[in-house]
Amino acid sequence: MKGHSEMSYSKQTSLFPELAVLVNPPKPVNVASVPQRSPFRYPGGKTWFVPTLRKWIKQMNFKPRLLVEPFAGGGIISLTAIFENLVDSVLMVEIDEDIAAVWQAVVQGDSRWLAMRILNFELEREAVIQEIGKRPNSNRERAFQTILKNRTYHGGILAEGSGLLKYGENGKGIRSRWYPKTLARRFENLDLIKKNVEFKCEDGLDVMAKHSSNVDAIFFLDPPYTAGGKKAGKRLYRHYDLDHERLFRLCEDMKCEFLLTYDNALEVRELARRHSFEMRLIPMTNTHHAKMEELIIGKNLAWMDDLPAVHEPEVEYEVLTRRKKKLNPRRQRTASPNP
Secondary structure, X not given: OOOOOOOOOOEOOOOOOOOOOEOOOOOOOOHHHOOOOOOOOOOOOOHHHHHHHHHHHHOOOOOOOEEEEOOOOOOHHHHHHHHOOOOOEEEEEOOOHHHHHHHHHHHOOOHHHHHHHHHHOXXXXXXXXXXXXXXXXXXHHHHHHHHHHHHHEHHHOOOOOOOEOOOOHHHOHHHOOOOHHHHHHHHHHHHHHHHHEEEEOOOHHHHHHHHOOOOOEEEEEOOOOOHHXXXXXXXXXXXXXXXXXXXXXXXXXXOOEXXXXXXXXXXXXXXXXXXXXXXXXXXXXXXXXXXXXXXXXXXXXXXXXXXXXXXXXXXXXXXXHHHHHHHHHHHXXXXXXXX
Protein backbone atom coordinates (compact mmCIF):
# COMPACT_ATOMS: atom_id res chain seq x y z
CA MET A 1 0.00 0.00 0.00
CA LYS A 2 1.32 3.42 -0.87
CA GLY A 3 2.19 5.82 1.90
CA HIS A 4 -0.03 8.69 2.94
CA SER A 5 1.95 11.27 0.98
CA GLU A 6 1.69 9.24 -2.20
CA MET A 7 -2.05 8.74 -1.84
CA SER A 8 -2.99 12.31 -0.99
CA TYR A 9 -6.11 13.71 -2.59
CA SER A 10 -8.45 16.65 -2.29
CA LYS A 11 -12.18 16.44 -1.75
CA GLN A 12 -14.68 18.13 -4.02
CA THR A 13 -18.06 19.48 -2.96
CA SER A 14 -20.88 17.23 -4.13
CA LEU A 15 -24.64 17.36 -4.31
CA PHE A 16 -24.46 13.84 -2.88
CA PRO A 17 -22.35 14.13 0.27
CA GLU A 18 -22.67 10.40 0.95
CA LEU A 19 -20.30 9.75 -1.94
CA ALA A 20 -16.65 10.74 -1.60
CA VAL A 21 -15.48 12.37 -4.86
CA LEU A 22 -11.71 12.42 -5.25
CA VAL A 23 -9.48 14.37 -7.59
CA ASN A 24 -6.71 11.75 -7.27
CA PRO A 25 -8.40 8.58 -5.97
CA PRO A 26 -6.18 5.74 -4.71
CA LYS A 27 -5.49 3.00 -7.22
CA PRO A 28 -6.48 -0.65 -6.77
CA VAL A 29 -3.78 -2.96 -5.42
CA ASN A 30 -1.82 -4.88 -8.03
CA VAL A 31 -2.52 -8.42 -6.79
CA ALA A 32 0.46 -9.74 -8.76
CA SER A 33 2.66 -7.93 -6.22
CA VAL A 34 1.13 -9.87 -3.29
CA PRO A 35 2.62 -13.29 -2.35
CA GLN A 36 0.14 -16.02 -3.31
CA ARG A 37 -0.23 -18.31 -0.30
CA SER A 38 -3.56 -20.02 -0.90
CA PRO A 39 -4.00 -23.13 -3.06
CA PHE A 40 -7.49 -21.94 -3.96
CA ARG A 41 -8.61 -19.85 -6.86
CA TYR A 42 -11.38 -18.43 -4.76
CA PRO A 43 -14.38 -16.34 -5.92
CA GLY A 44 -14.43 -13.17 -3.83
CA GLY A 45 -10.85 -13.77 -2.65
CA LYS A 46 -9.13 -11.04 -0.67
CA THR A 47 -5.61 -10.95 -2.12
CA TRP A 48 -6.17 -7.27 -2.93
CA PHE A 49 -6.80 -6.60 0.79
CA VAL A 50 -3.40 -7.88 1.97
CA PRO A 51 -1.63 -4.46 2.03
CA THR A 52 -4.47 -3.05 4.14
CA LEU A 53 -4.21 -6.03 6.50
CA ARG A 54 -0.52 -5.28 7.04
CA LYS A 55 -1.23 -1.62 7.67
CA TRP A 56 -4.07 -2.42 10.09
CA ILE A 57 -2.00 -4.73 12.28
CA LYS A 58 1.20 -2.69 12.19
CA GLN A 59 -0.57 0.44 13.45
CA MET A 60 -1.67 -1.42 16.59
CA ASN A 61 0.44 -0.99 19.73
CA PHE A 62 0.58 -4.75 20.29
CA LYS A 63 1.04 -7.95 18.32
CA PRO A 64 -2.28 -9.83 18.29
CA ARG A 65 -2.05 -13.32 19.70
CA LEU A 66 -4.92 -14.59 17.53
CA LEU A 67 -6.56 -13.68 14.22
CA VAL A 68 -10.05 -15.14 13.82
CA GLU A 69 -11.45 -15.45 10.29
CA PRO A 70 -15.06 -16.73 10.57
CA PHE A 71 -15.62 -16.85 6.78
CA ALA A 72 -12.22 -18.16 5.73
CA GLY A 73 -12.90 -19.38 2.20
CA GLY A 74 -9.55 -19.35 0.35
CA GLY A 75 -7.84 -18.20 3.54
CA ILE A 76 -5.42 -15.64 2.05
CA ILE A 77 -5.81 -13.24 5.01
CA SER A 78 -5.11 -15.84 7.70
CA LEU A 79 -2.23 -17.35 5.73
CA THR A 80 -0.62 -13.95 5.12
CA ALA A 81 -0.91 -13.06 8.81
CA ILE A 82 0.95 -16.25 9.79
CA PHE A 83 3.56 -16.32 7.04
CA GLU A 84 4.48 -12.67 7.70
CA ASN A 85 4.47 -13.13 11.49
CA LEU A 86 1.79 -10.46 11.97
CA VAL A 87 0.01 -12.60 14.59
CA ASP A 88 0.96 -15.61 16.70
CA SER A 89 -1.81 -17.91 15.49
CA VAL A 90 -5.01 -17.99 13.44
CA LEU A 91 -8.41 -19.59 13.80
CA MET A 92 -9.92 -20.29 10.38
CA VAL A 93 -13.62 -21.11 10.16
CA GLU A 94 -15.49 -22.38 7.10
CA ILE A 95 -18.88 -24.05 6.97
CA ASP A 96 -18.58 -25.49 3.44
CA GLU A 97 -17.53 -29.11 3.98
CA ASP A 98 -15.59 -29.44 0.71
CA ILE A 99 -13.49 -26.35 1.39
CA ALA A 100 -13.19 -27.42 5.02
CA ALA A 101 -11.69 -30.73 3.89
CA VAL A 102 -8.70 -28.88 2.43
CA TRP A 103 -7.96 -26.88 5.57
CA GLN A 104 -8.52 -29.94 7.74
CA ALA A 105 -6.01 -31.83 5.59
CA VAL A 106 -3.49 -29.05 6.13
CA VAL A 107 -3.79 -28.93 9.93
CA GLN A 108 -3.82 -32.76 10.11
CA GLY A 109 -0.49 -32.99 8.29
CA ASP A 110 -1.61 -34.10 4.83
CA SER A 111 -0.19 -31.15 2.88
CA ARG A 112 2.77 -33.10 1.47
CA TRP A 113 0.49 -35.95 0.46
CA LEU A 114 -1.68 -33.44 -1.43
CA ALA A 115 1.40 -31.93 -3.07
CA MET A 116 2.47 -35.34 -4.42
CA ARG A 117 -1.10 -36.20 -5.48
CA ILE A 118 -1.24 -32.99 -7.52
CA LEU A 119 2.16 -33.55 -9.12
CA ASN A 120 1.31 -37.11 -10.13
CA PHE A 121 -2.17 -36.44 -11.51
CA GLU A 122 -2.44 -36.54 -15.32
CA LEU A 123 -4.85 -33.72 -16.09
CA GLU A 124 -7.16 -34.78 -18.90
CA ARG A 125 -10.84 -33.97 -19.13
CA GLU A 126 -11.92 -37.62 -18.83
CA ALA A 127 -9.58 -38.15 -15.87
CA VAL A 128 -11.01 -35.11 -14.06
CA ILE A 129 -14.60 -36.25 -14.61
CA GLN A 130 -13.73 -39.72 -13.34
CA GLU A 131 -11.89 -38.41 -10.28
CA ILE A 132 -14.53 -35.95 -9.10
CA GLY A 133 -17.22 -38.60 -9.68
CA LYS A 134 -15.65 -40.91 -7.11
CA ARG A 135 -16.86 -41.21 -3.54
CA PRO A 136 -13.85 -40.08 -1.46
CA ASN A 137 -12.71 -42.69 1.06
CA SER A 138 -10.80 -40.20 3.25
CA ASN A 139 -10.70 -36.52 4.10
CA ARG A 140 -7.51 -35.96 2.11
CA GLU A 141 -9.06 -37.57 -0.99
CA ARG A 142 -12.00 -35.20 -0.60
CA ALA A 143 -9.53 -32.33 -0.23
CA PHE A 144 -7.83 -33.32 -3.50
CA GLN A 145 -11.18 -33.48 -5.30
CA THR A 146 -12.01 -30.01 -3.98
CA ILE A 147 -8.75 -28.52 -5.28
CA LEU A 148 -9.23 -30.30 -8.60
CA LYS A 149 -12.73 -28.87 -9.02
CA ASN A 150 -11.66 -25.43 -7.83
CA ARG A 151 -8.88 -25.33 -10.42
CA THR A 152 -10.87 -26.72 -13.37
CA TYR A 153 -14.36 -25.24 -12.80
CA HIS A 154 -15.56 -21.88 -14.14
CA GLY A 155 -14.17 -19.12 -11.92
CA GLY A 156 -13.19 -21.66 -9.26
CA ILE A 157 -16.86 -21.79 -8.24
CA LEU A 158 -17.82 -24.89 -6.25
CA ALA A 159 -21.52 -24.08 -5.83
CA GLU A 160 -24.24 -26.06 -7.58
CA GLY A 161 -24.56 -25.19 -11.26
CA SER A 162 -20.85 -24.70 -11.87
CA GLY A 163 -18.95 -26.98 -14.23
CA LEU A 164 -15.72 -27.68 -16.05
CA LEU A 165 -14.08 -24.98 -18.12
CA LYS A 166 -14.64 -25.43 -21.82
CA TYR A 167 -12.39 -22.83 -23.39
CA GLY A 168 -10.58 -21.20 -20.47
CA GLU A 169 -7.75 -18.75 -21.03
CA ASN A 170 -6.30 -18.69 -24.54
CA GLY A 171 -8.20 -21.86 -25.35
CA LYS A 172 -6.36 -23.90 -22.69
CA GLY A 173 -9.60 -25.27 -21.27
CA ILE A 174 -9.26 -27.07 -17.92
CA ARG A 175 -5.48 -26.50 -17.96
CA SER A 176 -5.95 -22.72 -17.66
CA ARG A 177 -5.58 -22.70 -13.87
CA TRP A 178 -3.83 -26.01 -13.24
CA TYR A 179 -0.23 -25.32 -12.21
CA PRO A 180 0.86 -28.55 -10.49
CA LYS A 181 4.34 -27.40 -9.43
CA THR A 182 3.03 -24.11 -8.06
CA LEU A 183 0.15 -25.78 -6.21
CA ALA A 184 2.45 -28.47 -4.80
CA ARG A 185 4.86 -25.81 -3.53
CA ARG A 186 2.02 -23.94 -1.81
CA PHE A 187 0.92 -27.08 0.02
CA GLU A 188 4.50 -27.84 1.05
CA ASN A 189 4.75 -24.32 2.46
CA LEU A 190 1.45 -24.75 4.30
CA ASP A 191 2.92 -27.74 6.07
CA LEU A 192 5.47 -25.41 7.66
CA ILE A 193 2.86 -23.27 9.43
CA LYS A 194 0.22 -25.86 10.36
CA LYS A 195 1.15 -25.68 14.06
CA ASN A 196 0.00 -22.03 14.08
CA VAL A 197 -3.36 -22.79 12.44
CA GLU A 198 -6.55 -24.02 14.08
CA PHE A 199 -9.49 -24.85 11.85
CA LYS A 200 -13.19 -25.35 12.58
CA CYS A 201 -15.92 -26.45 10.17
CA GLU A 202 -18.68 -24.52 11.91
CA ASP A 203 -21.04 -21.59 11.54
CA GLY A 204 -18.92 -18.42 11.50
CA LEU A 205 -21.41 -16.41 13.56
CA ASP A 206 -21.44 -19.00 16.33
CA VAL A 207 -17.63 -18.92 16.50
CA MET A 208 -17.75 -15.12 16.65
CA ALA A 209 -20.05 -15.28 19.64
CA LYS A 210 -17.64 -17.63 21.46
CA HIS A 211 -14.54 -15.48 20.91
CA SER A 212 -15.91 -11.92 20.88
CA SER A 213 -14.71 -11.16 24.42
CA ASN A 214 -11.11 -12.27 23.73
CA VAL A 215 -9.16 -9.01 24.02
CA ASP A 216 -6.01 -10.67 22.65
CA ALA A 217 -7.73 -11.50 19.36
CA ILE A 218 -8.61 -9.58 16.21
CA PHE A 219 -11.27 -10.50 13.67
CA PHE A 220 -11.26 -10.25 9.89
CA LEU A 221 -14.79 -10.71 8.54
CA ASP A 222 -15.59 -11.26 4.87
CA PRO A 223 -19.17 -12.62 4.77
CA PRO A 224 -21.10 -13.66 1.64
CA TYR A 225 -22.42 -10.55 -0.11
CA THR A 226 -26.15 -11.22 0.03
CA ALA A 227 -27.42 -8.18 1.98
CA GLY A 228 -30.33 -6.48 0.27
CA GLY A 229 -31.06 -9.55 -1.84
CA LYS A 230 -27.76 -9.34 -3.73
CA LYS A 231 -27.50 -12.44 -5.91
CA ALA A 232 -23.73 -12.75 -6.37
CA GLY A 233 -23.23 -14.63 -3.11
CA LYS A 234 -26.05 -17.04 -3.98
CA ARG A 235 -24.35 -17.90 -7.25
CA LEU A 236 -20.84 -18.24 -5.83
CA TYR A 237 -21.29 -20.09 -2.53
CA ARG A 238 -23.29 -23.05 -1.24
CA HIS A 239 -23.74 -21.48 2.19
CA TYR A 240 -24.76 -17.98 1.17
CA ASP A 241 -27.64 -17.48 3.63
CA LEU A 242 -26.50 -15.17 6.43
CA ASP A 243 -28.17 -13.21 9.21
CA HIS A 244 -26.54 -9.86 8.46
CA GLU A 245 -28.27 -8.10 11.36
CA ARG A 246 -26.90 -10.67 13.81
CA LEU A 247 -23.43 -10.23 12.32
CA PHE A 248 -23.52 -6.49 12.99
CA ARG A 249 -24.87 -7.00 16.52
CA LEU A 250 -22.00 -9.39 17.28
CA CYS A 251 -19.51 -6.85 15.93
CA GLU A 252 -21.00 -4.13 18.13
CA ASP A 253 -20.59 -6.32 21.23
CA MET A 254 -16.96 -7.24 20.50
CA LYS A 255 -14.29 -6.39 23.06
CA CYS A 256 -11.55 -6.63 20.43
CA GLU A 257 -10.60 -5.07 17.10
CA PHE A 258 -12.30 -6.16 13.89
CA LEU A 259 -12.50 -5.26 10.22
CA LEU A 260 -15.51 -6.10 8.10
CA THR A 261 -15.47 -6.05 4.29
CA TYR A 262 -18.72 -5.75 2.36
CA ASP A 263 -20.25 -4.89 -0.95
CA ASN A 264 -20.86 -1.13 -1.17
CA ALA A 265 -24.64 -1.47 -0.92
CA LEU A 266 -27.24 0.85 0.59
CA GLU A 267 -28.53 -1.81 3.01
CA VAL A 268 -25.02 -2.42 4.33
CA ARG A 269 -24.32 1.29 4.86
CA GLU A 270 -27.59 1.60 6.76
CA LEU A 271 -26.63 -1.33 9.00
CA ALA A 272 -23.23 0.21 9.68
CA ARG A 273 -24.77 3.59 10.62
CA ARG A 274 -27.36 1.96 12.84
CA HIS A 275 -24.55 0.31 14.82
CA SER A 276 -22.39 3.49 14.85
CA PHE A 277 -19.54 2.02 12.80
CA GLU A 278 -17.15 3.94 10.59
CA MET A 279 -16.82 3.20 6.88
CA ARG A 280 -14.18 3.64 4.19
CA LEU A 281 -14.23 2.92 0.49
CA ILE A 282 -11.32 0.91 -0.84
CA PRO A 283 -10.61 0.41 -4.57
CA MET A 284 -10.27 -3.09 -5.98
CA THR A 285 -10.71 -4.95 -9.27
CA ASN A 286 -13.03 -7.90 -9.79
CA THR A 287 -12.33 -11.09 -11.73
CA HIS A 288 -13.21 -9.28 -14.96
CA HIS A 289 -10.65 -6.55 -14.14
CA ALA A 290 -13.38 -3.94 -13.67
CA LYS A 291 -12.59 -1.26 -11.07
CA MET A 292 -14.92 -1.31 -8.08
CA GLU A 293 -15.11 -0.06 -4.51
CA GLU A 294 -15.74 -2.17 -1.42
CA LEU A 295 -16.72 -1.05 2.04
CA ILE A 296 -14.38 -1.44 4.97
CA ILE A 297 -16.29 -1.24 8.25
CA GLY A 298 -14.94 -0.92 11.79
CA LYS A 299 -15.23 0.90 15.10
CA ASN A 300 -12.24 3.19 14.55
CA LEU A 301 -10.79 3.68 11.07
CA ALA A 302 -8.74 6.82 11.70
CA TRP A 303 -5.65 4.94 10.47
CA MET A 304 -7.36 4.70 7.06
CA ASP A 305 -7.63 8.45 6.51
CA ASP A 306 -5.89 8.11 3.15
CA LEU A 307 -9.07 6.46 1.87
CA PRO A 308 -12.44 8.16 1.24
CA ALA A 309 -14.90 8.05 4.10
CA VAL A 310 -18.61 7.37 3.75
CA HIS A 311 -20.40 10.11 5.67
CA GLU A 312 -23.89 10.45 7.01
CA PRO A 313 -25.94 12.27 4.34
CA GLU A 314 -26.24 15.96 5.22
CA VAL A 315 -29.57 16.35 3.45
CA GLU A 316 -32.47 14.00 3.96
CA TYR A 317 -34.66 14.14 0.90
CA GLU A 318 -37.67 12.89 2.86
CA VAL A 319 -37.52 16.08 4.93
CA LEU A 320 -37.43 18.20 1.78
CA THR A 321 -40.39 16.30 0.37
CA ARG A 322 -42.45 16.91 3.52
CA ARG A 323 -41.58 20.59 3.42
CA LYS A 324 -42.74 20.87 -0.18
CA LYS A 325 -46.01 19.17 0.66
CA LYS A 326 -46.58 21.71 3.46
CA LEU A 327 -45.80 24.65 1.17
CA ASN A 328 -47.93 23.63 -1.80
CA PRO A 329 -51.38 23.82 -0.09
CA ARG A 330 -50.55 27.34 1.19
CA ARG A 331 -49.71 28.50 -2.31
CA GLN A 332 -52.87 26.94 -3.65
CA ARG A 333 -55.02 28.71 -1.03
CA THR A 334 -53.39 32.06 -1.82
CA ALA A 335 -54.05 31.68 -5.52
CA SER A 336 -57.65 30.44 -5.12
CA PRO A 337 -60.52 33.03 -5.60
CA ASN A 338 -62.94 33.65 -2.72
CA PRO A 339 -66.13 31.55 -2.95
